[in-house]
Amino acid sequence: MKKSSINQIETKHLNVEFHNHPVIKDINIEIPAKQLTAIIGPSGCGKTTLLKSFNRLLEIQDDVKITGQIVxxxxxxxxxxxxxxxxxxxxxxxxxxxYPLPMSIFENVAYGLRIHHDKNAKELAENVQHCLQEVGLWNEVKDRLHDPASRLSVGQQQRLCLAxxxxxQPEVLLCDEPTSALDPIAAQQIEKLLLKLKKDYTVILVTHTLRQAKRVADYVIFLYFGMVIEQGPADEFFNNPKNPETKAYLSGEIS
Amino acid sequence: MRKKLGNMNKRKIRDLIGTNLMLIGTLFASVLFFLIFILLFYRSALVLENTSIIDILFSSTWNPDNGQFGLAPIIIGTILVTGIALLIAIPISLLSAIYIAEYAPTKIRRMIRPFIDVLAGVPSVVYGLCAFLFLVPLVKDVIAPLFGVRTTGLCIFTAAVTLAVMVFPIIISLCVESFCAIPIALKEASLSVGATKWETVKKVVFRASSPSILAAILLGFGRAFGETIAINMVVGGIPVMPSSVFQPGETLASLIASKYGELMAIPLQESALMLVALILFVVVLLFNILGVFILRRAKKRWNY
Structure with a gap:
């Protein structure tokens, strides 16, 4: 077991309301750096909302009220x-x-680079190649970098989005059920990638498949009706859950 | 049992009648298109026998009494009026559509959208009247003097501004619709790599909806190109080659409206007007086909 060193993200009394309807209720969690944290729970329990609060993406929607701290x-x-x-x-x-952007494969990866850095064409191309190699897409697309990204298969598109x-160069990767739209092989590729990437990034994975969480997670947060029921290191969480609701969820009694 | 069977037959017959009525309706609507085309083509043959189409399109003398049907000044007038109108309308409509779809608070968006849709449906004669009462004096007393030009106010510029105002609601309404149809996850994808809202709008929203924007502009063009009565009220109605936009001019559609009464009596002149109508018909048709073609191609490319 890795020593959980520093916490990348902490929330303190985080509450989120949509149209005066509470979705996230008084959440206090700690997400360890450079590990894979799985947020699990049944559909509609607020997993995605919690994930999107971390990068303040909730704010683009109408009528959202967020209180508390995200550190x-x-x-x-x-x-x-x-x-x-x-x-x-x-x-x-x-x-x-x-969701690949409406541009070429190359431009999809270069998109953020062009916004944040003034790179010359050569550096840009090297960076793009590196990122595509990281996600194992380079060999598949190197001859058609300037094709529209929409021509890739869904699995390839998901890896492109990862690239x-x-x-x-973020510090955290927020993954919102990234394998749910993919076929089993493409899903496996993404899972493997996430395991590889957690060496360099703090990975937060929202998933509704327990088996996936068991396979990849170092740390688990269990959400139920917008509240954190239990959180802890993965082996402890799965082998020795303390809360009766967690036990019920793990045994498939609630979903 | 027997009664039930009779009932069944009745229902079958009703079904048959319904189906055929719908078929007839559809046929009628589509055959009409060809009928209009054939009629216009057939009736404009007379003038084409007397004068070549090249002469008609490029000669600049419109003098029906002498059998001269040069359409050049009118075509130039139409291009100027439509072109300037779109030049004014496109940037303003796009900015306003982006504001409504992406920036305005929901409350304001809900208030503005029906308002704009209603504007799109206001009869053009109302726009013409307002332009005649307010825009004409404004151009005459304020705008033209700014450029050091004297004008009556009844001129190409006034017509173009009137037309721009009429085209706004169409372009805005269609653009807002297409901006709102863009999946929120696409915007999130852009925002989450650290793009600002404006960067997202510029590079993603505009791009993803560019085919729809183009279609909106082409539809706006269709309306502008064929607009008759509002133009007729403010353009001046003089089929002479305009030397500036503050000179009176004439457009194809407006020409038909002003001359059909006096020219319909003489076959050759009537035929000339039919040719003008044919040109209008063909140009609008071509632009519509172009719009559909572009939309289809872009959809295939980006899958939106």
Whole structure:
């Protein structure tokens, strides 16, 4: 078992309301750095909402009220005066269904690089190649980098989205059920990638498949009706759950 | 049992009648298109026998009484009016559509959208009247003097501004619809690599909806190109080659509206007007086909 050193993200009394309807209720969690944290729980329990609160992506929706603190690297990102794009740059997002931007494969990966750095063409190309290699897509696309990204298969698109996210060198990867739209082989590829990437990134994986959480997680957070029921290191959580609701969920009695 | 069977037959017959009525309706609507085309083509043959189409399109003398049907000044007038109108309308409509779809608070969006849709349905004669009462004096007394030009106010510029105002709601409404149709996850993808809202709008929202924007512009063009009565009220109605946009001019559609009464009596002149109508018909048709073609191609490419 790895020593959980520093916490990358902590929340303190985090509450989220949509249209005056509470979705996330008084959440206090700690997410360890450079590990894979799985957020599990039945559908509609607020997993995605919690995930998107970390990079302040909830705010683009209408009628959202967020209170409490989200502390990233010791800084409360909810306090006023932060440059929101900088916060988001620290955290790459992988969504349920891959959404490649309406441009070429190359430009998808170069997108963030062009925004944040003035790189010359050669550096840009090297960076793009590196990111595509990281996600194991380079060999499949190196001859058609300038094709529209929409021509890739869904599994390839998801890896492309991963490449796009790591291109801007985030610290955290927020993954929102990234394998749910994929076939088993493509899903396995993504899982393997996440295991590889957690050496360099703090990976937060929202999943509704328990087996996936068991396979990959170092740390587990169990959400139920917007509340944290139990959190802890994976082996402890799965082998020796303390809360009766956790036990019920793990044995498939509630879903 | 017997009664039930009779009932069944009745229902079958009703079904048959319904199906055929719908078929007839559809046929009628689509055959009409060809009928109009054939009619226009057939009736404009007379003028084409007398004068070549090249002469008609490029000669600049419109003098029906002498049998001269040069459409060049009118075509130039149409291009100027439509072009300037779109030049004014496109940037303003796009900015406003982006604001409504992406920036405005939900409350304001809900208030503005029906308002704009209603504007799109206001009869054009109302726009023409407002332009005649307010825009014409404004151009005459304020805008033209700014450029050091004297004008009556009834001119190409006034017509173009009127047309721009009429095209706004169409382009805005269609663009807002296409911006709102973009999946929120696509915007999130851009925002989460640290793009600002404006960068996301510029590089993702605009790009993903560019085919729809183009389609909106082409539809706006269709309306502008064929607009008749509002133009007729403010353009001046003089089929002479305009030397500036503050000169009176004439457009194809407006020409038909002003001349059909006096020219319909003489076959050759009537035929000339039919040719003008044919040109309008063909140009609008071509632009519609182009719009559909672009939309289809882009959809295939980006899958949105």
């Amino acid at each position: 990233v690297d010791g800084i409360n990102i909810m306090s006023a005066g932060h440059n929101v794009p900088d916060i988001r740059k620290k955290m790459g997002l992988i969504s349920q269904k891959p 796009r996210a790591i291109a801007v």
